[in-house]
Amino acid sequence: MNGGSGLAGRLTGFVRALREQGVRVGTGESVDAGLAAEALGLADRERLRAGLAATLLHQEAQRPVFDQVFDLYFPRTVGAPVPEGDAQVPLVREELRDRLAAALAGNDAAAMAQLAAQAVDSLGGYGDASGSDGWSAYQTLERLRPQTLLARVLAGLREGQELREGQEQGAAFTDRLAADEIRRRIEGFRGLVATEARRRVAERRGADAIARRAVAPTADRVDFLFAHRGQLAELHRTVRPLARKLATRLAARRRRAARGRIDLRRTVRGSLSTGGVPMRPVLRRRRPGRPELVLLCDVSGSVAGFAQFTMLLVQALHDQFSKVRVFAFVNSVDEVTDLIEQGRADPEGLSSRILAQAEVTRFHSSSDYGTALGEFAERHAAALSPRSCVFVLGDARTNRTPPNAEALRAVRDRAQRVYWLNPERRSAWDTGDSAASVYAEVVDMYECRTAAQLGALIGRLATV
Amino acid sequence: MRTSEDVADGAAAAGHFASVDEVEARLAEAGYLASPAVATTVYLADRLGKPLLIEGPAGVGKTELAKAVAEVAGARLVRLQCYEGVDEARALYEWNHAKQLLRITAGRDESWDETRTDIFSEEFLLARPLLTAIRGRDPKVLLIDEVDKADVEVEGLLLEVLSDFQVTVPELGTVRAERRPFVVLTSNAARELSEALRRRCLFLHIGFPEEELEQRIVRLKAPGLDAALTASVVRVVGALRAMDLRKAPSVAETVDWARTLLALGADTLDESVVRRSLGVVLKHQEDVAKAAAKLDLDAV
Incomplete structure (x- = not known):
């Protein structure tokens, strides 16, 4: 340093x-x-x-x-954990597990931090030559397997309950929360172990180097296509405010317009403070625009991570806009607005339900943008009006079928605006079977790989 | 760049608290149980003389915090409620045109110079919250509530007031704060605030409190509820928050629920009680349905 x-x-x-x-x-x-x-x-x-x-x-x-x-x-301590009183370090695996079970049951934060330090110390070390040795959170957790303690902790709690028999049914109700609570505590313990392992490695290699490599990025910088489950949950939380922002953005009209019709009543009312002289004319407020939104989503396997995200976005938008129509496609287009309406209680299963219940594939199951767009322009043109705003969500990988840009042009001509959000990085456009630039000539195509990019994009979108 | 003298100056101007522990203790006396992060940040805002920007979900006590600080500091609370279209005349000051006109008509034989100096004096100035907070020597807490609802132009206005604590009225000259108010801004993140405004403030995010703190809050706001029931209420609310609902229940809802249970005379939390009173905690029908499914309320 x-x-x-x-x-x-x-x-x-x-x-x-x-x-x-x-x-x-x-x-x-x-x-x-x-x-x-x-x-x-x-x-x-x-x-x-x-x-x-x-x-x-x-x-x-x-x-x-x-x-x-x-x-x-600003690490918690320096070096290996100090043995406290009776316990001797290194502890054996079984002993650690016993103590961890007790700490989990009692929700004892201090003990859990202590145990994380001891676990990394005795189970997480690898390598012996200086320079190649270190501490691994993964290895610690693999050996300790804290997730397998769940049943044991629960059983322990239940026993404790039976000992205090006097309590009647009331306690039983909160018992069904216990499993989830313990699971969350175990998750917390995993975090502690990861932190501890990073701290130990940082002592060896210097904090600067570890900060650069081992710190997980914020959720909004995670690539949609490679997001794993935990990150998707995190994304879910970031996407909802974005949808709200998009809604206000699209509905925004300049409230205090520079031109327009005089609002006589409010002008006269305002002139009272200047002795009846109308110094400031008040203009009539414009009605806020009510955009109609049409979403056209690729739900095929190649964009699975993105499709998950798409569903989140669609769901969130659906809560914000009164008029949203959603169409999904792989190689055939079908309207799924109703499915989304019904699917509110269970957003996770939505994409699988769409694949099962809507007619999005025909003859084969790989995506075909040309056919899908053609079908959309032909059969669902009634969904478009000069006030509608269309978002196409997909990677524009056509599997070497004709891209049919003509159909997209027809869609563009009927709608007010068409935006295409592509989850691939710009440098990958047009590689392989991607027809990105063919479509980008017709409509505005944006790279949209992370929630941060989506946020920036929404900020730039023209108001309708 | 601020020097240490500047800060000493700010501390002299604010300086309501001597230590973090004192903040915590005095806020608790005023009925506000602060988490360590909240107490620390309030102490720093007071010590460094910087405005405090508070974000967080609705109902976690953002506005309450400002009120509590005002109470313990013995300061007057000046509140500027922001809304779409709030402007300089509502936030800063306005001339009382009607009164000025009366003054002109009353003094018919005066010369123009006399009238002019008279009608642009303090007497005809209507001070709005921002100016009120700056004028005078008595301690004040300025609460700028829901700053995200205001238009972007107002933010520019705030930048000026919050960085120099002075306001210029062309006819009167510059009014400078003799004593810096303790400034609190709250936001629900309906709009992204500008980076410039954020940079001038200390940032505090108040989330949902830890289980133990929330139990203490419930005990304080709904005394009379027995300890075991309080613990169960907080646990259930914690489980609801983990469920990813449209509107996660906040501290305000927890307290409401505790009071409802008190009113219902429930002494334990069982299925029928929860099913009957879930509407107090959850405000959307789909949330209620989802929660009922996850908590197995119908599996009796």
Whole structure:
């Protein structure tokens, strides 16, 4: 670490690592962070964390990254865990599991942190030559297998319940929450282990290097196509506000128009404060536009991750707009608006239900944009009007079938605007069977790989 | 760039609290149980003399926090409620035209110079929240509520007021804060606030509280509910929050529910009680249906 000594050096290194993770921190904020650290002191780590977060962050979405980097630069302790009282380190696996079960049952945060440290220390080490050795969270969790403790912890809790027999039925109701609660605690423990392993490795290799490589990106920077389940859940939370933003964006009309008809009543009312002289004419408010939205989604396997996301977006948009019609296709188009309406209670199963119940494939199951677009232009043209805004969601990979740009042109001519969101990076467009540029000539095509890109895109979209 | 003297100055102007523990203790006396993060950030905002931008879901006590700070600091709460179309005349100041006209008609034989200096004096100025908060020596807490509802132009106005704590009225000159108010801005993230505004503020996200803190809150707001029932209520609400509903229940809903149970005279939480009172916690029919399915309410 260079640049200053002690706390100042730590802070600047910390700020630099945050910047590398895409958090925008200015010099003014660093100075504030220094003042905060001075005011709070280093005695209480959680207070320091809160203080630095208050001065350096501007958005809650950056918090997970912040926490990971903070744990690297302001570690909980240094070195291997200190043996406490009776326990001797290294503990054996079974003993760790016993203690972990007890901590999970009692929701004992301090004990869990302690156990995470001991587990990494005794189970997570690999390699012996200096330089190639380290600590692995994956290996620790593979050996410890905390997820298998669920049944045991639950059984333990139930036994405890029976001992306190006096309680009547009431307690039984909250018991059904217990499984989920324990599962969440186990998830929390996994996080602790990952943090601990990163801390130990960082001691060996330096915090700067680990911050660069091992910190998970924020959810809005994760690629749709490669998102795994946990990230999809996270995405779900980011997408909903985006849909709301898109809704306001599309519905926005300039409220205080520079031209328009005079609103006589409000002008006269306003003139009272100037002695009856109408100094400021008030114009009649325009009615907010009510856009009609048409979504045309590729739900084929090649864009599975994206299709999941598409469904999230569609669902969220459906909550925001009164007039949304959704069409899905693989190589045949079918309207799925009703399915989405029914599917509100169970969004996860939606895409599989669409594949099962709607007629989106014919003869074979690989996507064919040309046929699908042609069918859409032919059969569902009534869904389009000069006030409708069409979003096509798909990767434009036609499986070497004719792209049929003519059909897309027909759609464009009937609708007000057509946007195409492509989940592939721009450099991959036109490679292989992609017909991206053929379609991009007809309509506006945007790269939309991450939630962050979608957000930026929505900000740029012209108001309808 | 701010120097340490600037900060000392700000601290002298605000300086309501001496330590984080004191913040926590005094807010608790005022009936606001603050999490460690909240207490720390309030302390820093006070110490560094910076505005505090609070975000978070509805009903977690963003506005309450400003009120509690005002109460414990013995300061007057000046509130600017933002809405679409709020403008300078509503936020900063306005001349009282009607009164000015009366003054002109009353003094018919005066010369124009006399009248002019008179009608543009303090007497004819209608101070709106931002100006009110800056004028005078008594301590104030300025609450700018739901700043995300205001138009972008108002943000520009706020930038000026919040960075220099001064307002220029062309006819009167510049009004500078003799004592900086403690400023709290709240936002529900209906619109992305500009980076410039965010940079001027300390940022605090108030999320749903930890289980233990929430139990204490419920005990404070709905005393009389027995401890076991309080714990169950908080646990069920925690489970509901994990369910990914359209509108996750907030602290306000938890407290409402606790009070409802008190009114119903329930002494334990069982299926029939939960089914009857779930509407207090969840505000959408689909959420109720989903929660009922997940909690097995119908499997009796």
